[in-house]
Amino acid sequence: MSDERTKVLIIGGGFGGLFCARRLGRADVDVTLLDKSAGHLFQPLLYQCATGMLSIGHISRPLREEMARHRNVTVLLGEAVDLDPGARRVTVRRPDGSTFPIGYDVLVVAAGMQQSYFGNEHFAQWAPGMKTLDDALCIRQRLFAAFEIAETLPPGPDRDAWLTFAVSGGGPTGVELAGQIREVATRTLAHEFHSIDPEDARVLLFDGGDRVLKSFAPSLSAKATETLTSLGVQLHLGVHVTDVDGDGVTVTPKGGGTVQRYRARTVLWTAGVEAVPFAHHVAAALGASADRCGRIAVEPDLSVPGHPEVFVIGDLVGRDGLPGVAENAMQGGLHAAACIRADLIGRPRRPYRYRDLGSAAYISRGNALLQVGPIRLAGLAGWLAWGLIHIAVLTGVSNRVSTVATWLATIARASRYHRAFMLEGDRAQSGRFTWSRPDETS
Numbered sequence: 001m002s003d004e005r006t007k008v009l010i011i012g013g014g015f016g017g018l019f020c021a022r023r024l025g026r027a028d029v030d031v032t033l034l035d036k037s038a039g040h041l042f043q044p045l046l047y048q049c050a051t052g053m054l055s056i057g058h059i060s061r062p063l064r065e066e067m068a069r070h071r072n073v074t075v076l077l078g079e080a081v082d083l084d085p086g087a088r089r090v091t092v093r094r095p096d097g098s099t100f101p102i103g104y105d106v107l108v109v110a111a112g113m114q115q116s117y118f119g120n121e122h123f124a125q126w127a128p129g130m131k132t133l134d135d136a137l138c139i140r141q142r143l144f145a146a147f148e149i150a151e152t153l154p155p156g157p158d159r160d161a162w163l164t165f166a167v168s169g170g171g172p173t174g175v176e177l178a179g180q181i182r183e184v185a186t187r188t189l190a191h192e193f194h195s196i197d198p199e200d201a202r203v204l205l206f207d208g209g210d211r212v213l214k215s216f217a218p219s220l221s222a223k224a225t226e227t228l229t230s231l232g233v234q235l236h237l238g239v240h241v242t243d244v245d246g247d248g249v250t251v252t253p254k255g256g257g258t259v260q261r262y263r264a265r266t267v268l269w270t271a272g273v274e275a276v277p278f279a280h281h282v283a284a285a286l287g288a289s290a291d292r293c294g295r296i297a298v299e300p301d302l303s304v305p306g307h308p309e310v311f312v313i314g315d316l317v318g319r320d321g322l323p324g325v326a327e328n329a330m331q332g333g334l335h336a337a338a339c340i341r342a343d344l345i346g347r348p349r350r351p352y353r354y355r356d357l358g359s360a361a362y363i364s365r366g367n368a369l370l371q372v373g374p375i376r377l378a379g380l381a382g383w384l385a386w387g388l389i390h391i392a393v394l395t396g397v398s399n400r401v402s403t404v405a406t407w408l409a410t411i412a413r414a415s416r417y418h419r420a421f422m423l424e425g426d427r428a429q430s431g432r433f434t435w436s437r438p439d440e441t442s
C-alpha cells in the first residue's frame, strides 16, 4: 500500500468503531482498528451470558474475522494509553505490557464507557459491574456459586444472605438482571437442590428514581414493575446504595431518612457509567472540554473543536444529550466514515443527525418492552419484537443462528446450557502462565 493513502486509526471495536471500519472497508484509505480486547462485544445480551443462557461465543465475534474481507483494514490488539496530537501518534500497550506507536492522519475515538461507582471504587471488589465479558463471567460465577454455598449451610441468617441478591440500578441492565436471577431461581434451578429451595432466593432491586426504566414511557415502566413484582423481585425505589461490603448493602433514602442495611452475599452494580481512562487522556491532550462523566464535547460533525482530524463517536460523545445506546454509536460510526470519505473528495462534511429508532428492554421469558416513536409494545408482542431486533443486530450469521437455537431450546426446557463457571481455585492454577520471559521474572 502506498504511504500517501490517508491513515485512519479507530480506537475501539465496539458498535461505533466496527461500523466506521466497515464503512471505510472499500474507501481509498488505510484503516487500523485497535481494541484492547480481541472481539466485538454485543453488550445488550451480556446479562444473558451472565445468567447462563448464552455463551461468550454467542455475544462476541473476533474483530479479525469480522474484518477479514476488508483488505485495507488492519486489526490490532492493544490498549491505547497515550496520545501525542502534535506528532499525530498514539502509544499502544500490548497484552504483555510492552508498548508501540501508531501514527494517524485521522483518529476516530470510539472507546466507550466503563462502569462508574460514583467515586466509591472499593465497591467494585464486592459488586461487579456489567460492561465486559469478564464482568459477565464473574457475575455468572457469583450467581451460581451462591446457590451452591447456600446448599451446604444450615437454615439461618447466613444461608439467607447467600440466597439474597442485591442489584443496584433500575435501568434496563438492572431490570434485566433482576428478572433473570428470579427466573434462574424459579425455573432453571427449581428442582436441582435438596437442602435449599432456590425459589426462596430474594432479589432486591434498588434505584434512586421513582420508577424503573426511566428512559421508557411511564406506561411501559408500570408494565415492567408489574412483571418484576409478579416474578418476585422486590423493588426499593427512591433510595441510593451508599455502601457495599462483603456482607451486603447499606441503603439511604434519596431525601434523607432512616438508613437501612440488607444482608446479601451477591451484590451487582449497574448504576452508572463514566468515560474510559483513555478518553480523559484524549480530552486533556486536545484541550477539549468534557462533562461530569467524561463525555467529550464535539462539533456538529462529531470532530473535536480545533482538531478536525479527530472524531469522537458513540457513548463518548458529549453533545445534544445524545443517548448512550448502540444505535447512536452505529450511526456515529457511519457518519465519521462519511466525513472521512467527503474529505477525500473535497466535499463539505455534513452535521451529524441522530435518528432515534426506539428502545427495547427484556424483562422475563415472554415479556419485553419496545418503544418506537408512538408505538408501545409490552408482554408477548414486545418480546417477539425484542427478539427480532436483537437477532438482526447481532454480529455474525453463525452467532445469530446459534443464539436463536439456544433461545428456542431454553424456551422449550427450563435449562440454561451455558451455566459452566470457574472458581477462584481454578484461576489460581492458571497463575502459572505468564507473559514475562524467564529473564524478567528472576
Ligand SMILES: Cc1cc2nc3c(=O)[nH]c(=O)nc-3n(C[C@H](O)[C@H](O)[C@H](O)COP(=O)(O)OP(=O)(O)OC[C@H]3O[C@@H](n4cnc5c(N)ncnc54)[C@H](O)[C@@H]3O)c2cc1C
Residues within 6 Å of the ligand: 011, 012, 013, 014, 015, 016, 017, 034, 035, 036, 037, 039, 040, 041, 043, 044, 045, 046, 047, 078, 079, 080, 081, 110, 111, 112, 113, 130, 131, 172, 173, 276, 278, 313, 314, 315, 316, 324, 325, 326, 327, 329, 360, 361
Ligand atoms: C449491559 C448493557 C446492555 C445494553 N443494552 C443495550 C440495549 O439493549 N440497546 C442499546 O441500544 N444499547 C444498549 N447498551 C448500550 C450499548 O451497548 C452502547 O451504547 C454501545 O456499546 C456503545 O458503543 P461504543 O462503540 O461507543 O462503545 P463500546 O461498544 O463500549 O466499545 C468500546 C470499545 O473500545 C474498546 N476500548 C476501550 N478503551 C480502549 C483503549 N484505551 N484502547 C483500545 N480499545 C479500547 C473496548 O474494548 C470496546 O471494545 C447496553 C450496554 C450495556 C453495558
